Amino acid sequence: MSAHIETGSEPWLSRAGALLRAREAGLFLLILIVVAVTAVHNHDFVGSQSVQQLLSGAALIALLGVGETLVMVTRNVDLSVGSVLGLSAYVVGDLFRDHHIPVWSGFVIGIAIGAAAGALNGFIVTVLRVPSLVITLAMLYVIRGIDSLMVNGNTIDPSSIPSAFTQVGYRTILGVPWLAVIVAVVVAVVGYTMRSFRSSRELYAIGSNPDAAVLAGVPVGKRVFTSFVISGTLAGLAGTLFLALHAQVDNSAGSGYELTVIAATVVGGVAIFGGSGTVVGAALGALLLNTINQALVASRISAFWNEAIAGALLLAAIGIDRWLSLRMARSLTSAQGAHRDV
Amino acid sequence: MTSDLASVSTSPVSNGAAGGPGPRSGRWRAALRWEAALVLVLVAVVLFGAAESSTFLTPTTFFYLGTDIGYIAIMALPMTLIVMTGEIDLSVASALGLSGAMVGYLWHHGWGIWPAVLVALAVGALGGAINGVLVAKVGLPSIAVTIGTLTLYRGLAEVLLGSMTVPAIGDRPFPTSLTNIGVVPVPGTHMSYSLLFFLILAVVFGVLLHATPLGRSLVAIGLQPEAARFVGIRVNRIKLVLYIVSGVMCAFAGILLTLQNASVSYDAGSGLELNVVAIVLFGGVSIFGGRGSILGVVLSVAIVGALEMALTQMNVDPNVQNIVTGVLLLLSVIIPNGGELVRRVRARMRRLTPGS
Amino acid sequence: MPDTDDHGTGAEAELAPRLELRAASKSFGAVRALRDASITLYPGEAHALLGENGAGKSTLVKILGGVHRPDEGELLIDGVTLSFSGPAAAREAGVSIIYQEPSLFPDLTVAENIFMGRQPLRRARRIDRGAMHREAAAIFARLGVEIDLERPARGLSVADQQIVEIAKALSLGAGVMVMDEPTAALTTVEADRLFEVIRTLRSRGTAVLFISHRLEEVFATCQRVTVMRDGGFVRTAAIEDVTVDDVIRAMVGRELSDLFPKTATEPGDVVLEVESLCSQGVYDNVSLTVRAGEIVALAGLVGAGRSEVARGVFGVDRRSSGKVKMDGRELPNGDPIAAMTAGMALVPEDRRQQGLVMDMGIDQNTALASLGRLSRSGLIRRSAEGALAAEWTARLQVKYGRLRDTVSTLSGGNQQKVVLGKWLARSPRLLIIDEPTRGIDVGTKAEVHRILDGLVAQGMAVLMISSELPEVLAMADRVIVLREGRVTAEFSREQADEDSVMRAATGQLSGAAA
Numbered sequence A: 001m002s003a004h005i006e007t008g009s010e011p012w013l014s015r016a017g018a019l020l021r022a023r024e025a026g027l028f029l030l031i032l033i034v035v036a037v038t039a040v041h042n043h044d045f046v047g048s049q050s051v052q053q054l055l056s057g058a059a060l061i062a063l064l065g066v067g068e069t070l071v072m073v074t075r076n077v078d079l080s081v082g083s084v085l086g087l088s089a090y091v092v093g094d095l096f097r098d099h100h101i102p103v104w105s106g107f108v109i110g111i112a113i114g115a116a117a118g119a120l121n122g123f124i125v126t127v128l129r130v131p132s133l134v135i136t137l138a139m140l141y142v143i144r145g146i147d148s149l150m151v152n153g154n155t156i157d158p159s160s161i162p163s164a165f166t167q168v169g170y171r172t173i174l175g176v177p178w179l180a181v182i183v184a185v186v187v188a189v190v191g192y193t194m195r196s197f198r199s200s201r202e203l204y205a206i207g208s209n210p211d212a213a214v215l216a217g218v219p220v221g222k223r224v225f226t227s228f229v230i231s232g233t234l235a236g237l238a239g240t241l242f243l244a245l246h247a248q249v250d251n252s253a254g255s256g257y258e259l260t261v262i263a264a265t266v267v268g269g270v271a272i273f274g275g276s277g278t279v280v281g282a283a284l285g286a287l288l289l290n291t292i293n294q295a296l297v298a299s300r301i302s303a304f305w306n307e308a309i310a311g312a313l314l315l316a317a318i319g320i321d322r323w324l325s326l327r328m329a330r331s332l333t334s335a336q337g338a339h340r341d342v
Numbered sequence B: 001m002t003s004d005l006a007s008v009s010t011s012p013v014s015n016g017a018a019g020g021p022g023p024r025s026g027r028w029r030a031a032l033r034w035e036a037a038l039v040l041v042l043v044a045v046v047l048f049g050a051a052e053s054s055t056f057l058t059p060t061t062f063f064y065l066g067t068d069i070g071y072i073a074i075m076a077l078p079m080t081l082i083v084m085t086g087e088i089d090l091s092v093a094s095a096l097g098l099s100g101a102m103v104g105y106l107w108h109h110g111w112g113i114w115p116a117v118l119v120a121l122a123v124g125a126l127g128g129a130i131n132g133v134l135v136a137k138v139g140l141p142s143i144a145v146t147i148g149t150l151t152l153y154r155g156l157a158e159v160l161l162g163s164m165t166v167p168a169i170g171d172r173p174f175p176t177s178l179t180n181i182g183v184v185p186v187p188g189t190h191m192s193y194s195l196l197f198f199l200i201l202a203v204v205f206g207v208l209l210h211a212t213p214l215g216r217s218l219v220a221i222g223l224q225p226e227a228a229r230f231v232g233i234r235v236n237r238i239k240l241v242l243y244i245v246s247g248v249m250c251a252f253a254g255i256l257l258t259l260q261n262a263s264v265s266y267d268a269g270s271g272l273e274l275n276v277v278a279i280v281l282f283g284g285v286s287i288f289g290g291r292g293s294i295l296g297v298v299l300s301v302a303i304v305g306a307l308e309m310a311l312t313q314m315n316v317d318p319n320v321q322n323i324v325t326g327v328l329l330l331l332s333v334i335i336p337n338g339g340e341l342v343r344r345v346r347a348r349m350r351r352l353t354p355g356s
Numbered sequence C: 001m002p003d004t005d006d007h008g009t010g011a012e013a014e015l016a017p018r019l020e021l022r023a024a025s026k027s028f029g030a031v032r033a034l035r036d037a038s039i040t041l042y043p044g045e046a047h048a049l050l051g052e053n054g055a056g057k058s059t060l061v062k063i064l065g066g067v068h069r070p071d072e073g074e075l076l077i078d079g080v081t082l083s084f085s086g087p088a089a090a091r092e093a094g095v096s097i098i099y100q101e102p103s104l105f106p107d108l109t110v111a112e113n114i115f116m117g118r119q120p121l122r123r124a125r126r127i128d129r130g131a132m133h134r135e136a137a138a139i140f141a142r143l144g145v146e147i148d149l150e151r152p153a154r155g156l157s158v159a160d161q162q163i164v165e166i167a168k169a170l171s172l173g174a175g176v177m178v179m180d181e182p183t184a185a186l187t188t189v190e191a192d193r194l195f196e197v198i199r200t201l202r203s204r205g206t207a208v209l210f211i212s213h214r215l216e217e218v219f220a221t222c223q224r225v226t227v228m229r230d231g232g233f234v235r236t237a238a239i240e241d242v243t244v245d246d247v248i249r250a251m252v253g254r255e256l257s258d259l260f261p262k263t264a265t266e267p268g269d270v271v272l273e274v275e276s277l278c279s280q281g282v283y284d285n286v287s288l289t290v291r292a293g294e295i296v297a298l299a300g301l302v303g304a305g306r307s308e309v310a311r312g313v314f315g316v317d318r319r320s321s322g323k324v325k326m327d328g329r330e331l332p333n334g335d336p337i338a339a340m341t342a343g344m345a346l347v348p349e350d351r352r353q354q355g356l357v358m359d360m361g362i363d364q365n366t367a368l369a370s371l372g373r374l375s376r377s378g379l380i381r382r383s384a385e386g387a388l389a390a391e392w393t394a395r396l397q398v399k400y401g402r403l404r405d406t407v408s409t410l411s412g413g414n415q416q417k418v419v420l421g422k423w424l425a426r427s428p429r430l431l432i433i434d435e436p437t438r439g440i441d442v443g444t445k446a447e448v449h450r451i452l453d454g455l456v457a458q459g460m461a462v463l464m465i466s467s468e469l470p471e472v473l474a475m476a477d478r479v480i481v482l483r484e485g486r487v488t489a490e491f492s493r494e495q496a497d498e499d500s501v502m503r504a505a506t507g508q509l510s511g512a513a514a
Helices: A015-041 A048-073 A080-101 A101-125 A132-151 A163-170 A177-196 A198-207 A208-215 A220-246 A258-269 A279-298 A303-332 B029-054 B061-084 B091-109 B113-137 B142-161 B174-180 B193-211 B212-224 B225-232 B235-260 B272-282 B294-313 B320-353 C009-014 C058-062 C088-091 C110-115 C129-143 C159-171 C187-203 C213-220 C246-252 C306-314 C336-341 C353-357 C362-367 C384-393 C412-424 C442-457 C469-475 C498-506
Strands: C018-030 C031-041 C046-050 C072-077 C080-082 C095-097 C176-180 C207-211 C224-229 C231-239 C269-280 C283-291 C294-301 C323-326 C342-349 C430-434 C462-464 C478-483 C486-492
Touching: A015 A279, A048 A177, A048 A198, A048 A258, A048 A279, A048 C294, A080 A220, A080 A258, A101 A132, A101 A163, A101 A220, A132 B272, A132 B320, A163 A177, A163 A220, A163 C031, A177 A198, A177 A279, A198 A208, A198 C088, A198 C159, A198 C336, A208 A220, A220 B142, A258 A279, A258 A303, A258 B142, A279 A303, A303 B113, A303 B142, B029 B294, B061 B091, B061 B193, B061 B212, B061 B235, B061 B272, B061 B294, B061 C088, B091 B113, B091 B142, B091 B235, B113 B142, B113 B235, B174 B235, B193 B212, B193 B235, B193 B294, B193 C412, B212 B225, B225 B235, B225 C353, B235 C294, B272 B294, B272 B320, B294 C080, C018 C058, C031 C058, C031 C207, C031 C486, C046 C058, C046 C213, C046 C246, C046 C384, C058 C095, C058 C176, C058 C207, C080 C269, C088 C095, C110 C159, C129 C159, C129 C187, C129 C342, C159 C187, C187 C207, C213 C246, C213 C430, C224 C246, C231 C246, C269 C306, C269 C462, C283 C306, C283 C462, C283 C478, C283 C486, C294 C306, C294 C469, C294 C498, C306 C336, C306 C342, C306 C462, C336 C342, C336 C412, C342 C412, C353 C412, C362 C384, C362 C412, C384 C412, C412 C430, C412 C442, C430 C442, C442 C462, C442 C469, C462 C469, C469 C498, C478 C498, C486 C498
Parallel strands: C031 C231, C046 C207, C046 C224, C095 C176, C176 C207, C294 C462, C294 C478, C342 C430, C430 C462
Antiparallel strands: C018 C031, C018 C072, C072 C080, C224 C231, C269 C283, C269 C323, C478 C486
16 A cells, blocks of 8 residues: 555644645745844834835735735736726715715725726636636736726815715724724634635635546636635725825826736735635735835835845745646655646 | 537636637637727727827828837737637747847947847757747647746847947947838838738738648647647647747847847837737737637737827827727727626526526 | 535435536537436535546536537436626526636636636625635635635646635636546645545535546546446436446447457557656656557646646747667757657647637648648749648548538547648658547547557557547557656556556555556
């Protein structure tokens, strides 16, 4: 009888689980290292002001990253999140300015806009079988265009927004910005859900082996649709938070965010081919990217280097990911017998 | 399973834009159907433009259409080949930006125009090679890699030029003999040089793709890379070369843009990668690889260029153009898939009726 | 469920059948895949289903698995007539199919693979991982197998993947398990483990339908056997009532020699020399020669590494060390073009993924390896391409609609002919052909054999990889046996017989070693 390594230990101490946790721990460690190294040159970097900046600057991307993770896990991609954020921010701001809606309905409407966009994306992907890259790319264009038409020079400025709303953007609780707390709560809730419910595990199945998922009776269409709705919803929420944070919206709000979000998720360990990755990882990826950005500013390295470094980092992350997964696959491959790719 | 008989297919519709609906319809028929539709759309757009703007059908319009779309169209050609092999290159606009920035940077530091251009082309090739090595040799997914290089190359452009626009105060202006391509048509015609370059390159790429063994190899790689390997096609080397060609051509486009505008800043062409992808997909090239034609892409360029020109002349908000591009892209995939969907629904209805 | 003893035919007769398929027929268009097929499975028995490729076994299995619905006939599970709306319905009724190619989720753990969609829950519908682990562990204990439950499925050997599939089926409460060529990709040790598992399953009342080409396994493991031929059922018998010859005759329906034409040819010069070929972890120290005018068969169990050797020789895969020489000249490593130029051709194992571009036309597929020759000043001459395709489809008698139809419209046998045509168009000196007649109907099989025989008679050297012993024994001038990556024996045509080849392939050496 061919023997195989077996643990017989607690499920959560498995080798693979350990490797996963290593990813998130590694990201956290990297963040600390970057902060530490920068603090040596610039002591203000670890001051409360600066740390709050680190957290709130990453918050929106992290929030988008949560939704993007759900979509990417199923082997899809959502490129429309930036435009949806911008649209939601503007519409809610406009409603505040011209219609003086109450603060709470601002949130509701922003979220609803995002959910509608997500539902449209989801419908076209699952029912019309359009590849998600194409549809969300098209949506990016269309929504950006609609948004610009609406803005039409009529930008939102701080005077139009009720202060009760903007408080979300700058108030802190125990020194931590509300914004970061909200996002952290979302990350925690979604992260827990992803681990604990059958429907979320099915998302991973869909991305890991779409054909096997169908054979196993997974309702693929329903699940993928839901993932897009959630991604859109969180983008809508991010739009309202954007409005709260910046209190200023023109037609470039959220522009370019989608690529940053994908960079954050990939750095955070979400596989672009689906099947693996966590929302905590994505959030940490966003935090890491933002921390590096701010570190560059604080070290007075010309801001012009930001983008180049972000690009290099993303490439490094992808490369390291591939190397890690090859190593893991090699160590996991059973010693004898025929092998075919699972 | 060893049966050679019909087996249940659980995969979704496998064809993108120009996919043939069934195995029995010849590939020519399916392909020509899309190009024929594009011709009709082009005619419709031209009629629309002529109706809405008295200056639409003028030589001047034709010239500026060329300068507006020519450099973008040049990037669409290597993109077509890359998408045919089942990959993608999202770094095209950043390569354009980086090479333009390189020209500006060197010019600003006193270099001659031709040496600067040569370096810019070399930089483009290098950038393409990085993409190619990471995708073809290392085996990383092209969408992720080119998002990374998109960011990296744009970032490097920013490092080179900062917030400066070249020529800056104190710089020589670019040589008029070259910047004239932005205002003077090719002698004897009303065509802009950019458009001429595009058309020449389109012919070259078209012949390559549709009439040479290399072109056939590209189709095979896109449809079934394993089988391509088994007939000795060097899949990885071909992909590497394609990315290098893309880099060089995007650099060329960047140089053209710089000279046309007689100036350059780091964000030149920012965001255009999506326009290029939209043009290619609307031209009937399947995102899954293996299907598409250069003719379709040329028609798509014409349609997109004419449409944008018409809308500009109608003083329509440029943002509407974004919407239009998005809708075009959507239609280019929904229509074939929608047709397939209708067919499947009809087939299911037929099966439900007894005695089928 | 009462325990049944190993060969207790009497005991089964008193039990109610688990599964009964009565007079099932199924056609796909004009092709009659199954006619009047019947089979009965009793709880606790291992029942072999035998038949050549194209006999209808796959269709039968797909009907049992709910993938196809029979045109006629009925299916009864535990005495109740059922009609499956799909694979899920079949699984729910307790029928699980273990396919040759297991399909797991590589990124998820073994435990989750078993319970996907049915994970045990605790309060508030959250997944109870502890319970999931315990239940999975219990299943594995029942099977007598140890696999790390919390590891990702990626990297598991085919044998382990099968065990996971079996565990999945058990967790669904399968009363009937259909195993389609389960030992095809297993080493001897793994196969033994599988037989243990089958014994355990039987003792728990599960009925196992065992499809295999390996008669010695069938006779060692199963209690009853059903033979199919040409889509119909031929006979069902208790294993002790039949001999291997009976079974083969039932499967084949005629004398073996009719199927395998063989012209006696004088072998010529050495065309291919393989010296000490190695690929780390796959095969080791493989050496062989093939001469013009002879067929050398590379025999062995699936998973022995034969296809890998072929790919290493041809250059599609790189080898770690060793030499390959064509006509005395050494070929560079990993360079299929050099091999092709030297006159080598490889018809690969997987027709659909490796041999053909399914969405390309018959004409384009046939021309795919000859594009250089068909071009003038760099441009493909379409007329020459068409002429080449017309010539070879005619010569090989390919049945098709139009030349530009995609090869996906062809039957398996005709597809294989297109692959052959593609390579023969290059007039190769050496043809390596991997599983020449896998998945092909009986009639076309004979045609392919005739083609190969004809080629050899004209002086081509042929290296044939085959898992079908009758084919190997009838066609080969020499038989080289590979086991777990090493050459274990070489037989001449006169020396080779089923017994000696199988022993060399499975590692059971008896007195008469080659």
